[in-house]
Amino acid sequence: MNEEGEDSLIRAAAIGDRLAFDELVRRHLRPLLSYATRLVSDPTTAEDVTQETFIAAWRNLPDYEQRSSFRTWLFTIASRKAIDLRRRRSAIPTEDDRLDGPDRRNSDPYDQYVGQTLLQALQVELERLSYHARACWWLREVEGLSHDEIATALAITRGSVRGHLQRARAHLAQQLAPWNPDSHDRSETQRSRDRSSDGRDDL
Structure with missing residues (x-):
């Protein structure tokens, strides 16, 4: 834009x-x-x-x-x-x-089924999060806002944003593990990304 x-x-x-x-x-x-x-x-x-x-x-x-x-x-x-x-x-x-599922035009039926069930599970688990955890996760992962921008949007501290994101990601990683066989490797990657993001936000 x-x-x-x-x-x-x-x-x-x-x-x-x-x-x-x-x-x-x-x-x-x-x-x-x-x-x-x-x-x-x-x-x-x-x-x-x-x-x-x-x-x-x-x-x-x-x-x-x-x-x-x-x-x-x-x-x-x-x-x-x-x-x-x-x-x-x-x-x-x-x-x-x-939260789009797989493109049905380019996926075989099994991939469509797995993608759709994952999407449904994600929606269910997002509903189980607290209001602020769900909002923080959405603004960060979908909208791409920085921690400071999320704190402004929700009128909470930057530390609270980090805490809500950590809880949301931990909950989703645990509950959606059946769809993510290499979840351990990805969680390490996510933690590295967060550390890098925190460093950029502090600049």
Whole structure:
């Protein structure tokens, strides 16, 4: 995404340009809706969270100071909206196309079956995580946010982010081990990646 171009859209939207804001919505709708779906596990509630997030963003754009990226700012609003709506509605597990299974056009039936059962198991185990562990895992592994960005989005400390990620990854590695015969080697790789990430985040 062109950050310079997005900055121009943000400035235009902040002074009331609806076309500029519509373009921002178009760019961020899918990841935001996917994130909301993982938080509330109910498609209707996720759509409400997403809609309320964009409404709040439109109203508050004049006060947006760009201390964090626009994407992180949207995730911050969505996290707050999700907490509010989860208190009022029950959650119904649902699938999310951001966690895509194997391409059915290029896979044999056995690979399709294994990939689909793994996807279903992952969705079940994500639901068993705490709210913050699930949110941290999604923002890191799917959206690629840094530890600092996640801390901003969820209004928690960087140390808490690391703790939630460690618990989420440990839980998923244990519960999904049947689908991962070389899980030991991969867990070592993940720990090395985390140590490298922590070093970069500290710079």
